[in-house]
Amino acid sequence: MAEFDLIVIGSGPGGYVAAIRASQLGLKTAIVERENLGGICLNWGCIPTKALLKSGEKYESLSHLKDYGLSAEKIGFDFDAIIQRSRNVAKQLNGGVGFLMKKNKVEVIEGTAKLEKGKDAPKVVIALKAGGSRTVEAKSVMLAVGARARAIPQIGLEADGDRIWAYREAMAPKFMPKSIVVIGSGAIGIEFGSFYRALGAEVTVVEALDRIMPVEDEEVSRAAQKAFEKRGMKFRTGCKVTRVAKDKSGVKVSIEAGGKAETLEAEVCISAVGITANTDGIGLEALGVNMDRGHVTIDGHCATNVKGLYAIGDCAGAPWLAHKASHEGIHAAEHIAGFKTPTVQSPIAGCTYAQPQVASVGVTEQQAKAEKREVKIGRFPFKVNGKAIASGDTEGFVKTIFDAKTGALIGAHLIGAEVTEMIQGYVTAMTMEATEEDVHGIVYPHPTMSEAMHEAALDAYGRVIHV
Template sequence: MASQSFDMIVIGAGPGGYVAAIRGAQLGLKVAIVEREHMGGICLNWGCIPTKAMLRSAEVFHLMHRAKEFGLSASGIGFDLDAVVKRSRGVAKQLNSGVGHLMKKNRVTVVMGTATVPAPGRVAVTTDKGEEVLEAPAIVLATGARARELPGLEADGDLVWTYKHALQPPRMPKRLLVIGSGAIGIEFASFFNTLGAETTVVEVLARILPVEDEEIAAFAKKQFVKQGMTILEGASVTKLDRGRGTVTAHIEKDGKAETREFDAVISAVGIVGNTEGLGLEALGVTVERTHVVTDEYCRTGVEGIYAIGDLAGAPWLAHKASHEGVMVAELIAGGHPHPVEPGAIAGCTYCQPQIASVGLTEARAKAAGHEVKVGRFPFIGNGKAIALGEAEGLVKTVFDAKTGALLGAHMVGAEVTELIQGYVIGRTLETTEAELMQTVFPHPTLSEMMHESVLDAYGRAIHF
C-alpha cells in the first residue's frame, strides 16, 4: 500500500489539533489531520460551545423573570427544552462546518478515521474505505479526553448522564443530582436549576469549586444556595439504585449515610485521557494516570512525537490546547517559541454568577512563600454593575508585597469571564501594581472594579 508523506501529522481535530494544523500550514509545512468523529472535537461539538449556548438560554429566561425590576412586563414566561437544545446543536453545527472550511482554506489534508502509531514517523488510519498509511517526521497527539466514570455510577443516558447526555437531555428533571462541582458540574447545575429543577450538588472535597480561590468559591456557594440549590461538601455518592423513572442515591457525609431520590443524575467527576488504541506503550511514550507525560514543549521523549491539550494533562482547557498547538507547530517548523506557562492561563466557569481566575490563589501564593498584598472590590461599589442590576459579585487581586508582581486575580459576578483577560495580559506583560494603578479604565464599565481591586491592595481604593 502506497503511503502519503507529510511534514506533520496531527491526530485529533479538537481545539488543540486543528489549531496546530493551521499554524503548521501557515509556516509552510505539509500537514495532515486525522479525526475519528467530529471536526472541532468535544469542545466545539459537545463541550465549551454548546454548553454556552444552553447557558445563554437559561440566562435570558432568568432575566425575563426579573422584567419588573427593569420597568418591563412579561407574562406567561416558559421554555421549550427541545428548542433550547436545538439552538445549542445548531450553534455547534455551524462552528463544526467552519473548522472544515478552515482546513480547506489552509490546504490541510483531512483524513476521517481511527489512527494508530505503529512506529515513529508513521500513522495508520482505519477509514470507511480501508486502511491508509501516512508518514511524517513529526506527529502531534491531540486526542483529548472523555468523562471519567466511577464504578456503580456509570452513565446509562436515561437516569444517569454524562455531559454529553446533559446536552441532549431526554427530559427536564424535577429533582437533579450533580456529582462533582468543577466547571462542568457547576455549569449544568446552574442551567437546570435556573430552569426550575430542584438541584443538589455533591462534592467529595471540603468545598465546591476546589481549584478556585476559597473566598470566591464561598461567595459563589452563597449565591447558588440563594437560588435554591442544595450544596453538600465533603460528601460522596457511594451507590445509585436505579428504579423506574427515579434514582435513589446513597450519600455519605460526616460519617453518616442517607438516601435521597432524584429523577436524573449528572456525573461530572473528572476526565480520562484518550490514550488507548494509539500504540503509545509500544512506542515508549510514558502514560501516567491516563495522560501522556511531556516536557514544557509538549515533547514526549520519543523523537518526533508530541502531545498537547487534555491528553497531556491539566489545566484541561481548550485555550491551553490551542496555544500548545501553535507552540508545537512553530517548534516543528524550526522556530523558538516560548513554552506555555500554566499560571498565565485563565479558567472560566459560566454559571450564574460567572467565575473567572488566573494565577495563584491567595492560599497558594502564601504556600509558595510569597508575602502578599490582597485587594478586593465588590460589585455593589460599581455604577455599571448597579445599572445592570448585577450588584452581587467580587473582584480579588493578589500581589507579591516585595516586588508588586500580580500573582493572581479571581472574580465572581456578571461578565467576569470577559473581564479576566485584562489581568491575563497584565501577567503576560509581567506587570506590577504600578502600571495597573496608572492605567485609565473607562467609565462606566465593570472593568473599573479591576482597577479598584488593585488600588485596594495598596490601601488606595476610591469607591469603597
C-alpha cells in the same frame, strides 16, 4: 520519503488550530478525526454548553423584569427548541472548521488512528470511517486526542443515556428532568447545575471536598455557594458517593459524610467527576511513550520522549482547558517548524459560566500562604460599581493578589456578571509581567464593570477610591 511534514491526531481546539498554524508555516499537514471536526469542545463541550447557559440566563432574567420597570405575560420555554438551538450552534461551528481546513490546505482524514514504530516519527495507521485502512508517515506527529468523561462503574456511576448522564447526555437529553443530583462541583458540574436550575429543576450538587469549586480561591468558593443557594441550588460538601442505583423512575445516590449515611433521590444523576485522557488503545505503550496517570508526559515544547512525537491539550495533562490546548498546539507547530521560541509559560485563566460567573488566573490566597509568600491583597465589590448598579448586576467582587516584595501581579479572582470577559485584562497584565504601578496606571473606561478591576488593584495598596 514522508508523505506529510506533520500529522495531527484529533481536531479539537488544540488539534485544528495546530494544523492551521503548521500549514501557515509551509508544513504539509494532515489531520485525523474519528468523529466530528472541532472535537468535544466545539460539538459537545465549551460552545454548545454556553448556548444552553445563555437560554437559561435569558429565561431566568424574565422573572426579574419588574426590577427594570418591565412586564411580560405567559412566560415559558420550549425545552426541545433550547436543545436544538445548542445543537445548531455546534453544527455551524463544525462547518466553520471544515472551511478552515480547506482554506489552509489541511488534508482531513476521517478515521481512528493508531501509532506504530516508524523511522523518523511514529507511523499512523488509520481505520478509515468509510471502510478499509490507510497508513501515513510524517516527519512529526502531534497527539491532540483529548479526553472523555470519567466513569466509576464500581459504584454504578457510569452514563447510560437514560437516568445517569455525562456531559453528552446532559447536553442533548431526551426530557427535561424535574430533579437532578450533580456529582462533582467543578466547572462542568456547576454549569449544568446552573442551567437546569434556571429552567426550574431541583438541583443538588455533591462534592467530595469540603467546599464547592475547590480549584478556586476559598473566598470565591464561599461567595459562589451563597449565590447559587440563593437561586435555589442545594449542596452536600465533604461527601463520599458510595453507590448510584437507578430504576425506571429515577436514581438513588447514596452518600456518606461525617460517619452518617444519606440517600438522595432524583429523576436524573449528572456525573461530573473529572476526565480520562483518550490515550488508551492508540499504541503508546508499544512505542515506550512516557506517561503519568494516563496522560502523556511532555517537555516545555510539547515534545514526548519519542522522536518526532508531540502531545497537546487534555491528553497531556492539566489544566484541561480548550484555550490551553490551542496555545500548546500553536507553540508545538512553531517549534516543529524550527522557531526558537521559549517554552510554554503563559498564565492560563479558568472560567465557569454559571450565574454568577467565576473567573481566575494565577495563585489563590491559600496557595500564596502555603508557599509562604508575602502578598498584598485587594478587593472591590460590584455593589458599589456604577455600571453594575445601573445594570442590576451588583453580585460578586474582584480580588487581586500582588507579591509584596516585587509588586508583581500573581493572582486574580472574580465572581459576578461577565467576569469571564474581564479576566483577560489580568491575564494580559501577568503575561507582560506587570507590577502594581503598571496596573494602577491603566485608565479604565467609565462606566464599566472593569473599573472594579482597577479599584481591587488600588485596594491592595490602600489606595481604593470608591469604598
